[in-house]
Amino acid sequence: MKQIVILSGKGGTGKTFVSASLACLAENAVFADCDVDAANLHLLLAPQVQETHEFKGGRIAELNAEACTGCGLCVEHCRFDALSMVPAGPDSARSDPARPQAAGPDLTAKTGTSTQAAVAAVDPVACEGCGVCGLVCPTAVFSFRTSDAGRWYISDTQFGPMVHAHLFAGEENSGKLVQQVRANARTVGEERQKDWVVIDGPPGTGCAVMSAMTGVDMVVLVTEPTTAGVHDVKRVIDVAMHFDIPVGMVINKSSINPEMAEELRSFATQKKIRYLGDIPYDKRIVDSVADLKPYACNFNDDIADRLKSVWKNIKEG
Amino acid sequence: MTISVASGKGGTGKTTVAVGLARALEQEVRLLDCDVEEPNSHLFLQVEERKSEDFSIPVPRIDEDKCTACGKCSAFCEYGALARLKDKVLVFDNLCHGCGGCTLVCPENAIHEESRPIGKLVSAELPKAGVSLLYGDLNSGEVLAPPLIRAVKRRGTAGAADAAGGDAADDAAASPGRGDSAGGAAARDAAGPVIIDSPPGTTCPMVTAVKDSDFSLLVTENTPFGLHDLELAVQVLSDLDMPMGVVINRADIGRSDVEAFCREKSIPVLMRIPYSRRVAEFYARGESIVDADPEYVTSFREMYRSIESMVAGRDETERAAAAAKAAGGGETEGRNA
Numbered sequence: 019m020k021q022i023v024i025l026s027g028k029g030g031t032g033k034t035f036v037s038a039s040l041a042c043l044a045e046n047a048v049f050a051d052c053d054v055d056a057a058n059l060h061l062l063l064a065p066q067v068q069e070t071h072e073f074k075g076g077r078i079a080e081l082n083a084e085a086c087t088g089c090g091l092c093v094e095h096c097r098f099d100a101l102s103m104v105p106a107g108p109d110s111a112r113s114d115p116a117r118p119q120a121a122g123p124d125l126t127a128k129t130g131t132s133t134q135a136a137v138a139a140v141d142p143v144a145c146e147g148c149g150v151c152g153l154v155c156p157t158a159v160f161s162f163r164t165s166d167a168g169r170w171y172i173s174d175t176q177f178g179p180m181v182h183a184h185l186f187a188g189e190e191n192s193g194k195l196v197q198q199v200r201a202n203a204r205t206v207g208e209e210r211q212k213d214w215v216v217i218d219g220p221p222g223t224g225c226a227v228m229s230a231m232t233g234v235d236m237v238v239l240v241t242e243p244t245t246a247g248v249h250d251v252k253r254v255i256d257v258a259m260h261f262d263i264p265v266g267m268v269i270n271k272s273s274i275n276p277e278m279a280e281e282l283r284s285f286a287t288q289k290k291i292r293y294l295g296d297i298p299y300d301k302r303i304v305d306s307v308a309d310l311k312p313y314a315c316n317f318n319d320d321i322a323d324r325l326k327s328v329w330k331n332i333k334e335g
Numbered sequence: 336m337t338i339s340v341a342s343g344k345g346g347t348g349k350t351t352v353a354v355g356l357a358r359a360l361e362q363e364v365r366l367l368d369c370d371v372e373e374p375n376s377h378l379f380l381q382v383e384e385r386k387s388e389d390f391s392i393p394v395p396r397i398d399e400d401k402c403t404a405c406g407k408c409s410a411f412c413e414y415g416a417l418a419r420l421k422d423k424v425l426v427f428d429n430l431c432h433g434c435g436g437c438t439l440v441c442p443e444n445a446i447h448e449e450s451r452p453i454g455k456l457v458s459a460e461l462p463k464a465g466v467s468l469l470y471g472d473l474n475s476g477e478v479l480a481p482p483l484i485r486a487v488k489r490r491g492t493a494g495a496a497d498a499a500g501g502d503a504a505d506d507a508a509a510s511p512g513r514g515d516s517a518g519g520a521a522a523r524d525a526a527g528p529v530i531i532d533s534p535p536g537t538t539c540p541m542v543t544a545v546k547d548s549d550f551s552l553l554v555t556e557n558t559p560f561g562l563h564d565l566e567l568a569v570q571v572l573s574d575l576d577m578p579m580g581v582v583i584n585r586a587d588i589g590r591s592d593v594e595a596f597c598r599e600k601s602i603p604v605l606m607r608i609p610y611s612r613r614v615a616e617f618y619a620r621g622e623s624i625v626d627a628d629p630e631y632v633t634s635f636r637e638m639y640r641s642i643e644s645m646v647a648g649r650d651e652t653e654r655a656a657a658a659a660k661a662a663g664g665g666e667t668e669g670r671n672a
Contacts, residue, residue: 028373095439097435143542153439185537187567188538220536274619310559
């Protein structure tokens, strides 16, 4: 079973448009949407969810404000700016323990004021769950819970099975969720004897991107001939080469700047990147996305032919 | 005033709007590019000279003479950055978040910390554009975007507090590390506009970037992807109780229900940018929308004024609510954005 991941660095270059077409062209494949922040592939592939699973994220500190003496040691030791002192009283976090505690330092409280009534408050977004606050607290007010950070799904689409996910707002550990989506896509693929895992990757170059690309057979870059597109795709190429993964490149919207498209092609040759083809900017593509139709299997025209040729080039490796 | 420019979906035009707005305003603007995985604002500002410094996080170093391989440090580490072998402890630098817990739990005092660069803080003064730019640039292969985003914001807003002088600067000095929200309304008025170019998405890096802004602008496009991701982003900002407005880019292509969604949620659509071949060509070459079409200077200034009045109105409402509460002492219902 071979795995390919579609990446771009910059968002909005057409990753999902290309992924959906590759999904419908790939015979006998399983799909994985690893853009867990802002997943879109499901909009084009219309999956029927078969299984829903919880995703447990990292730990988050919670504190019992009643027992806090306001000594401030935790604030001093937290390296993630996740703790601050807030005035104790009906407005402080203790009034409603079910709600996430005051997000961010409270503007009404001056940090470091010496009022005895001050207690510590956790900013759950900034907290990285390291446990240092619990270590330094003299009165053991801290406890740690594992956050309910998202969901992942195994679904069926008309083109084959799909594993996808949604990471809840403000959560971290997207890399870990990407790993889970990929691991489950592989399991499904093996169970159902698939030949391909087609992965729609996240934008950027960070944690989630690295999780999406490790161990794949090819990184398929969808880029566009713009200053920002070129700048960002080069960063992804650096990361892929760092992991020694073969790279292929598709130039989307190639007609908006033919000179820069040519530069990208020669850059690909120079870096020994497999050039997979280009797709001009075309209103028909915009319309196909608006109608939620994967292009290559809904139309029979020059653009569909170009997408088919991209898939053929990927298959040939 | 701090305005963050965000979007759920990538590639909708965040940087176009952030740079356009920064260029258009008459005041000197601080532009903080917090998309540290892909900082792009500088590409549209013809930056010639820039200052760059390493941004580091602390990583543990183990004194093997003192280490007894007791394993307390590796047991404490949440990130798997320390592994105990039979007679020593290994450190995996790229897994370390730099919390410092291992140095605290080590009973032999065998761990000290060293700085490890994970990215760069880059600044450029662009007096002609009326922009002072600061951005974070995460090194290739690094994963810890949020600390670098916090550093960009801290540097950017602490400087703003200095510029404002007085109490705001004192506050920032009294609480280094807490510059994110330094100053409040007074500093906001005195220090001039700060514009934050946020990373895409709706998770930790995006929230870290937009948190503590006075207002968030969500840039979207009129496509099913744009709408779907806008819904997610609106949810995040509502949870943060953040006032927001929407900019629809390439508003005349694609057809979706972005406008209807905004009406339903009572989110103002502050600007509609129609698709223009000329703007797209300028963008492709790395030039700003205000160079392609100077009319946008007026549009951005008008948008800024409406944001100012919305933020002022909200301050007013909050003061009134606080006063009412102080007078009545009664419980107020939860605020729903």
